[in-house]
Each structure stands twice: as structure tokens, then as C-alpha cells.
Amino acid sequence: MNPTIAVLLTCHNRKDKTLQCLTNLFVQQGLNVDFKFEVFLVDDASTDGTSEAVKSQFHSVKIIKGDGNLFWNRGMRLAWETAAASKNFDYYLWLNDDTFLLTDALITMLSGANINTIVCGSTYGLSNKKATYGGYVQQKLIEPNTFLQQCDYFNGNCVLICRDVFEKIGLLDSFFHHAVGDFDYSLRAKKAGVQFYVASKYIGTCENHVSLPKWRDPKVNLSARLNNLYSATSGCYPFEFFIYDRRHNGVLLAVRRFITLHLRALFPYLWFKNLNT
Template sequence: MKVKEIALLLTCHNRVQDTVRCLDCLYSCILPEGASLEVFLVDDGSSDGTEDKIRLLFPFVNVIKGSGNLFWNRGMHLAWKTAIAKKQYNFYLWLNDDTFLFPNAIQVLIESYNSCREESIVCGSTCSKLGNDITYGGFSKIGNMLLKPNGELQSCDFFNGNCVLIPNVVVKKIGILDNNFHHALGDMDYGRRAAKENIGLFISPLYVGTCEKHEDYPKWCSPKVPVSQRFKHLYKSSCDSNPLQLFIFENRHHGFFMAAFHLFTINLRALIPQIYNQRKKI
């Protein structure tokens, strides 16, 4: 496919330094011949001056105001919806604002896509800033294992949404991110929906940038947090394990009984975290 127009989708909230650095790295990328790039950035109610800073430094970026309650998935959904309303792009590129692309990142993604069949998605893997540990990318369903780039195109079963290239032909077939999910699960859901439609999922042969791993211990399963507060954190819209959103995801991809089982066990873990945390140590 001849490369033409790429819409880059981004959402942010109160980390202006990361967002500016992300865009600096993005605009330092070498574009393939014939490619153009337009950025759609949702500023989801930031109070740290993100919008003003972006408009000053990057006046060509389409800044979209969010409500402050969109979080990652709904912010990306709004960015994507806005881009499509403007026109149909050849590609849509997801990017997290704490992912800092290497100069060859977009070239690597496009070249990877061009070696696949038309109905394919390419996920760009990221590493730590020291470059020796993979942090986000595509997974094999065998052991939920992150696949490390090995210099060759590899198929995957689902992926993180940190840096993902999606052609318009795929969007026409399966649509955009599901607005049912607030923060997490939207990226994992999208990959699984694509796989069900026989769309190829791949990781790029090389790392495309750096992004540090986020592994904060969740408050909803910490014995140190009072039980009422644990459930409050568990049912927050932004919680990665929000039971209601997780039920939608599990029911869609693993069936009702698995979804119901996990709905029960995740609430049980919030109620009695000591049992599960002790089992995890064994």
C-alpha cells in the first residue's frame, strides 16, 4: 500500500512534561516517503497547563477538550471519533503520552505493515529506557507472555495500546475502540475483536520506543486499606480490574460462566485480600 495520511491518536491528563516530550519525539520521527501525519490529542481536563503548553509549542495539533472523566480508553475513543469525523485517513496510530518513539519508529511500523496482508494490525513494542527489558507490546496467549522483538515480524494474540498502527480497512470492518470501557481493557478487547474477524495481529521486528512499566500495587487488594475503601477503589471507572467492565470483557471473549466466576472472585479478593496475596507468594 502506498503510504498516505496517518492520524495519530493521543490522550493525556496532568503530565505535561511527558506529553511535550512524547510530541517532541513524535515530530522527530522520519516519515516514510509519501506519508503525512496529523495529531488528534484529547486533553482530559488537565489542570497543569497541558492545553496551553501544547497549543503554544505545537499549534498544528488538534487539541480536543475532555471532561476529566474519560481516562485512557474513552479519551482515545474521542480522539479517534474526532479524526474520523474530519476525514478518512489511511492509518490510525495509537500512542501513549508516556511512550517516547525512536526516530525510525513510524518507518518500522509502516514497513512491517507493508510486509503483511492488507487486513492486519501492527503493534510496536516498547522497552525500558536502559533498553534491556520489554515493557509493553504484543502477547502470546500461551502464558500471557509478552513477545520480544527478534528482528522479524511475529504474530501475536492481543496487545497493549501504547503504540499500535491500524489501517482504515480494519476500522471499516470492526470499528473503533469500545466506549463501554473507561480506562483499561479497550486495547485488549480491540485486538481480540480483530482476531475473531481473521485480522492479522503482529509485533514489529524492532522496538519502536521507550515506556517505563507501571506496576503500582492496587489499593483494592491491599490489606492495609480499609475494606470500604478497597471496594471504592475497585469500582472506580479508572480501575484496571473494575468488575463491571471486566465482566463485559470476559463475557464477550471467554463466555458467561468465566465472566461470572471472575466477577465473584475479584470481589472476594477485595473482601479478603490476605488469602489471594498469600497464594500469589507460594
């Protein structure tokens, strides 16, 4: 039998990117004509007409409505939960809506998949052709080299998870709002003995979103810096990062990072001058 895949996405007010992502998904090549995949998209209260546009152009996509407070991790969890309740899929594919697949992405991912495995796809930026997201070894982003490579943890931009892994590890942890959930899932899987690999070649493009956050920017006033630090999308929400660190790196590192995050927000000028970051 041909494998069945549930493709999981979540979105909020990125209509053009979401539509481009789906367009690239539906023109995949190299797959058997009987190959089946179903798309589960959480629209987290978009106001830009995303749902209507998706319904018009991609009739088969199953749209799940969010309340606007799900963000990436909880939105992806809802998509996954909905998919798993509808059918016993062979694979689940996490896919960010700003990740634009190459035409052979799915066949590349599937060729590295096996029982009790996770395959992580690597992306590159169009501006400089350098790796942007994927799998890491000792905090270094791996570049594809035509072979499967084991990694320590991975970004959630494009990740293929087999049914056996899902049955063992379960869903993304609902404790996390936006960031960290993908890293947490990979480390939980690693502790459970799951093997995961970086796909043999790039599977798509995604621009790097790394920039100086508002909570570390000396040009932003203190109140705005602290508000940003405690926003779900800051990437370093202190209490969530504390739980993540305590779970995977120990309580001492968790306490250290918790304090450091606040020092960076309170004294960005001093931090930049003395620590050169």
C-alpha cells in the same frame, strides 16, 4: 501517493510526558518528505496547562477538550472519532503520551503494515531494558526479534491500524472507561479475521506501571479498597471486566473472575497467604 496517518492521543495532567511524547513524534526519521501525519490530542480536562503548552510548542496538533471523565479508552475513542470525521486516513496510530518513540518508530511500524493488518509496537523500560508493553502470545509478552511476529492480543501503547481494519471493526468500544478496551479491540479484530503483528524491533520506551493495586493491598482499609476496585482506573472494574470476559472467554469465566475480584478486595491477607499472589 504517500500514506496519511492520524496519530491519536489522550492525556490528563501529564504535561511534561505529553510534551516529550510529541517531541519524539515530530522528530521521526526515514520518512519521505511528503509523508503526512496529523495529530489529534484529547485533553481530558487537564489543570496543569497541558493544552496551552501543546498549543505553544506544536501548532499543528488538534486539541479536543474532554470533561475529565473519559480516561484512556473513551479519550482515545473520541480522538479517533474526531480524526475519522475529518478525513479518510490511510492509517490510525494509537499512541500513549507516556510512550516515547525512537527516531525510526514510524518507519518501523509502516514497514510491517499492509491491507487488513494491525501492527503493534513494543516498548521497553529504561531502568532494566526489558519489554514492558506490546503484543502477547498465550499471555506472554513478545520481545521483538527483527521479524514480524503474529500475536494474540496487544496493549494500546503504540498500535498502527490500517483503514480497511477500521472500516471493518470500527472504533474502540465506548462501554469501557479506561482499561481492557485495547484488549477487547484486538480480540474483536481477531474474530473478524484481521491479522496483527508485533513490529520487528522496539519502537520506544515506556516504564512498566504494574504494581500492587490499592484494592488488593492489605495495608489499605476495606472501604478504600472497595472504592478503588470500582474506580475507572483500577484496571479491574468488575462490571466492565465481566462484559469483557463474557464476550471473549465465556460466561463461566466471567462469573468466576467477578467473584474472585471481590474476594481479593475483601480478604487480601487470606488471599496472599493461601494463594501466594
